Amino acid sequence: MSVSFIRYGDVLKIMVDQDTPGKDLEEASRKLLDEKGVACVSLDLKNCYYIQSKALAALIAFKKNAAKIRAEFVVSNVCDNVYQVFEMANLTSYFTIREDFSSYPAEELMEKFFQADYADRVSDFIAEHYSDEYRQQLQGLMEMNEPELKYYAILTMGKAHDYASEDRIKQELDSDLPMVVKASVLVLGWFGDTSSKDKIYSILEGGLEELAEAAAASIALLSDDSDAQRLGKLLSDKSAVIRTAAVQALTLINDDNSFNLLKSALDSEQDENVKASLIRALSSFNRPGVSDILITGLDNSSIKVREASASGLAKIKAKDKLADILRRVTDNDAWVGYFAVKACGDICAASDAKKLMDSYDKVDENVKLAIVEALGKIPSDFSDFYMKILNDNNEDIRKEVLAALFNDNKDAARDAALTLFTDDSSWIVRYKALEIVSIIRPEGYKTLLQQRLTAEDNKYVKEKIQSILEEI
Amino acid sequence: MITAATIKIKDDEFVELKDIIYKNAAISFADSKKYLLENRLSKRLQELNFTSFKDYIYYLKYDAKKREEMEVLLNQVTINETYFLRERAQMDHMIKTTIPALITAGKRNIRIWSAACSSGEEPYSLAMLLNEAGLFAKAGIEILATDINTEVLDFAQKGLYRTISFRGVPPTIQDKYFRKDGFSFQLDSAIMSKVKFFQGNLFNPMLSAKVGRLDIIFCRNVLIYFDIPAKQKVIDLFHKSLNTPGALYLGHSETLNKISDSFKMENFGGGIIYRK
Incomplete structure (x- = not known):
């Protein structure tokens, strides 16, 4: 039998052999219409190392008939040669392609x-x-x-x-x-094999990077009260790999002892990479004083340490340091500014937003993007500001504005998305506009999608339109 | 990634990142390969303090060091596992049939190109087999090896390999050409000197001039990462770079069917050779 039907509950798996004649495939696709109570049809091509293009019509018929019995249709275990044939026939987005290891x-x-x-x-x-x-x-x-x-x-x-x-x-x-x-x-x-802990310590102390990281994770899992101290000694090892691994283990242990050890190590650490990892580690502790450490880190001479500190402030949502963070929005290092703005998005109130908007014209492109994103997170409507920059030359800014507008003002977002979806020169913006249109679903949007499917020349946007139309 | 948490990539981020990769290396990522980008890049994102792929895309677009970061990105996404004497039948065919035929036809200098050599196992395997067959003494044989990934090229030029690279290698070959050095095995310097490595993007128009005229090309398990127009471009480059007669060896699962008809396909039993 070159095509076999196997039923697992409401899933129907159809196994196809290599060289199955086209007429057998067509017959099997018709037989599909007799199946009852099927939620998913999985056409398994595991045994097909190549496929003739004339068999494709039969595969399309399978999909159509699966829709008739209201079942999802997927093609599974497609090898590279067959995928290439699908690609040439523009079928890679038409079919849902999955792997099914159970075959x-x-x-x-x-x-x-x-x-x-x-x-x-x-x-x-x-x-x-x-x-x-x-x-x-x-x-x-x-x-x-x-x-x-x-x-x-x-x-x-x-x-x-x-x-x-x-x-x-x-x-x-x-x-x-x-x-x-x-x-x-x-x-x-x-x-939880504690009897191997000493051996795992010796592996960590071997200093081989790929092993030290794994050893740190396992020591944390196997740790008891004595481990923080033992790891603390490794924070002054001469190997940066071992010190970094000890930082990782202490971060995962995450108790008071670990916090104090990491804090002390920060003062003596000279290597900027290890120092940045200490900053990242400390920002994962929910302890008083962490925000002060991070604010101090913003003045470090190393860019890596400053960026890690700013990122840490965003992570811990340091409301008590908002004034300090806002001051950093216009920092000379654009990535410090970027992370500072990101932190603001999570902790600012509407009354603080003006400071972000006022900074907009003074900062680099990436910080501008972060400002638009951050404003979108603050619970207030800033659509007037967005509308002023909706026609910015930078495609990413137009995209971020659309996303922020969608958060703040759905009506304005709908109108802007409809315009940008058809008129914007950047596919990135059209893609975002399409996402918004597909969520808002304004009247007549199916017709619009059908029109754009023909007019659109970018393959990613086209594929997205096709998949939305499929769902409809 | 087992010890570092994986950062999930959103649909629009995936589409944009795969477009960036495609424009810089012509590698296509099917939607089903989203996890691959997440796995390979999450650690890098964390090193840069980023919590989303959007941050990373902006970094690639707006940071002053964006060119360096593009190299880091391509190094991460173009790592391909390989091993010595992989798909050996094609190498044996080159040794027993293609090169002797070229020598018989009067060719005294033969140029071989390993066109996506990864960490060097393929070109070094060719060098070892040529040495075993005594062919270096019969003709001037030059082996060129290129890859887009600068990290794997650095690795290749050290000639230091882990056990994982020796899958299926006869112990006699391993013992003859490698010296154990801790966890690793150091390749014999005489074999290393037979291979000339340099960085090369198969879509760089200057690459053809860099490699010059060739007699044999190995490009295996690479085309599978490209879409059809990209495959056609690469095959066109190979055709233009090969002398006549010339030989092209592709991976077992790769075919020129519907990609190009400029080569003559010949099945030699253990695999396929495309002849010019």
């Missing part, structure tokens, strides 16, 4: 660990559908000398909470393959 036998799935594009998702899929068969296959991979396979086998067993494999995973802490050690470190952290 693959366990052994074939394991081979996908070799493909970087698939490996993480295959691992997630196996963990979610863990079975004895998968477990057996993963254990087989553990005995092979293939670093990638072992790496994903360990991670997958970890994600599936396969505690029975803990001892086997523990052995890999001594592997001479860094990626295998990394996977073991992470999984033993997830498993």
Whole structure:
């Protein structure tokens, strides 16, 4: 049988073999009309390594007939050659294309660990559908000398909470393959294996960057009251990699002791990258005094530290420092200004907004963009201001204005979006306008979309129009 | 990304970012590959203190160092895993058939181009096999290797590889050409000297002049990342750069069907060669 129907609840999977004659496909598409209670039809092309263009008409018929039985239609497991044929026929946006790993036998799935594009998702899929068969296959991979396979086998067993494999995973802490050690470190952290903590410390102290980061995460998961102190000593290690890893671990532990250690380290740290990571770390602590540290950081000589401080202020929404933050909107470093404005968007009241608007003409383009975005977040209507800059030469500003207008004044946003959707020279603006039009759905918008589908020359906007029309 | 949180990309951000990447490297990202950008770029966004891809897009557009950042971005999105002697049948075909035929036809200098060499496993594999077959003594053979990604080129030029690059490599080859150095394996300097690396974007009009005339091109598992017009441009470049006779080897899953008819396709059993 070259086309087979397999039913899983309200999902109908249609498996198609390589070289299925066109007439079989057409017949199968007609047979689809007899199906009852189907919510989703998945046409699986896993076994098709190429497809003749004449078969495409049959695939389109499948989609039409799926719509007739009110079922969603997806094409799954499309290989590159077939995708290329879809591309040439302009069908990539016509069909919803997905991957469906459930169609693959366990052994074939394991081979996908070799493909970087698939490996993480295959691992997630196996963990979610863990079975004895998968477990057996993963254990087989553990005995092979293939670093990638072992790496994903360990991670997958970890994600599936396969505690029975803990001892086997523990052995890999001594592997001479860094990626295998990394996977073991992470999984033993997830498993709460405190007996491996010392070993994981020694891995962190080895100073190999890719391992230190994983070790920091696991130590935090395995930590008790004594760990902050132990990590604190590493904050003065001569290796910046180890100091950064210690910062990460203390951030994740996030207790008072960790906070005080990080705060002290900030005073003595000389490396600007580690210092910036300390600033980022401190901004994730909800403690009194953090906003003062960040405000002080704004005066640091290192741009990285200043930007991290400004970003931290945006993150902690430091209402008590609003006046200081507003002063930084016009900072010489445009990214400090950018983050300062971002912070304002989250903490300003309507009465403070005037200061942002007054700064608009004095700042760089990126800060202008942040000002428009921030105003959109402040609960008040600034449409008069937006209308003045709606025709700015910068396409991103026009786009941000539309988004902000949509937050503040739906009627004005509708009118502006309708105009920009048809007239703006930038596809980025037309795309944003289209998003707004599709949410507001003004009268006659379906006709407008149909007209624009013909007139539009940008492929992204065109694809978006097509997908909205499909939904309608 | 396992230890750093992944930042989600919104639809409009994805479309804009993929347009930026397409304009700079002609790489197309299908909608289903959104997660790939999230995974590969989240850490970079966090380093820059950004919490959204919109911030990053503005950084790429408005920062004074936007050109440097574009290189960082392309380095992140063009990393392709490879290993020594990958799809070996084509390499063996070159050694046993294509090069001997060129030598028999009187060719004394043969130029080979590994046109997207990533971290160098492909051109070094060619050099090792040429050495094994004694072909360096029979003709002047030059191997050029290019990639758009400056990070992988730096890596390639160090010749220092992890176990992951040796999938399926016979121990005799590994032992003969590599010396263990901690977690890594150092490639023999004589083999390294046979390959000339330089940065090259396949869509840069100057690349053709940089590589010059060639006899053999390897460009495997690269075209799959391009859309049809981009594939046609690259194939056109290859055709113009190849001497006659010339040979083009593509990846197993890649085809010139409906892309170009300027090459003659020949199935040699273990794979396909496109002849000029």
